[in-house]
Amino acid sequence: MAENRKKEREAFGKVMTDWFELPGDLVLDLPKITLIGRQELSIENHRGIIECSTNRMRVNLARGYLEIQGKDLEIRSLCSEEIQFIGRIDQLLFFE
């Protein structure tokens, strides 16, 4: 029931942001992911680190988490607003 309400609220929010042309990352608290080639990745609006290893990184998001698979991965900088990864990125997987 609560899940449905949340989904409805999200759907309404999406319609409203589309209608008023508002940035989704601010209004809906969505992550903003920037990928530069396959060597550098930055994520804004994250919720912290779940797992940190050289082959796999998992980043907590407002809804679900993002899994980064690759080789020689490491976190270049980490603060509450933004997280930056470097290394060879092979896959980005979203999980809810």
Next chain:
Amino acid sequence: MSNRIADQMGGMILIEISGAKPEKLINLLMSRGVLIQDVRQKENGIILKIRSSALASTRAIAEEQGLDVKILNRMGVPVVRKKLKRRIGLWGGALVVILLLYLATSFIWFIDIEGNEKISREEILQTARSCGFYVGAFQPNINRLEVEGDLLRLMPELAYAEIKISGVKANIKVVERVMASDDVQGPCDIVARCDGVIEEILLQEGQALVQKGDAVTQGQVLISGEILPIIQGEENEENETGDASLSDSEDQETEDILPEPIWVRARGVVKARVWYESYGECPLLQEERNKSGQEESSIQLCLPWGNWVLSGKEENPYADGVEEIQEYVFHTPWGELGWKKRTWQEEMVTQVEYSRAEALEIAKKRAREALLEKQGWTELPGDVQYRTISQASDVVVRVQAVIECVEDIAQAQQIEER
């Protein structure tokens, strides 16, 4: 970029977090606003960089979470500052070395001279020294233009002087003046360079005033550059074949119109017998100073504040001794800087008694040497006649040396000078 500068200024620490779930610590630090960098996984845990100021809070959180924090490295300005403080002697020494190096390169150490042919290097160096330009001179005290001007002023033989200083080496470039020839130009006489008796005269131009066998004195005109033309009347009289019809009135005209003399540059070779004299003496009893072989030396340190003896004696230890000083001193604006080596050699005074014959030989030798030195000869041009001028009772044997030779005594002299 600004973050990187702030990191370096504040100092960074590389730490290793080991234990279960180190990600939890990262999230907690992040939530407290700690900037985390270069997070990498290692065998036992993770390695990350934080600012030095966040170390205490990191340790506290790690302790709460049951994780171990190990400092691997410290970086940034505070670490460098700490190292500098610990090695103050080293840095101070380096600074002193740099200062000394700078000071040492402020002096002239080498002087090269270029372009001199007739003037010796020593002569130029000596003159430059009197102008304040020498090995060991302090460069800021040298005014190149002034020294160049002084060199030209003190050495008229120089037409140009240029000083170039590069580092500790100086180069003096000179151009010698081409001096006017000493040869007499224009009409002149030939005069006697010294007294003598004419042996031979070879006339090339001019009028000979002397002949073989004449005794001449120094400065006497031998060949005149003034040639008096032969007057027609005189010529007729000399020839004794004069025209009997030449009237008295014509004679009168000839006397009135005296032709001008002809001025020429007299030339010729005038060989004369000349004498040169010199004198030599030798006392029968003579004091001689010989080195005994004993020697003492000392080394003195010269500083602008005074001189200190580093080794050896301070004063001459011998009653009779000669002193030799070797200086390695630089003249700085504050005074002398360097060291001096003083060497004293003992001398023994001995009385030497010569027989009259020995003294005569020595006196002759001295007279001969004096003759060579006086005339600037390398060897005598003829036989020397010696004449003893001292009495048999004299304690000093005195000898006069006379040499007779035949040589060209002709010397050109400008006619105006007569």
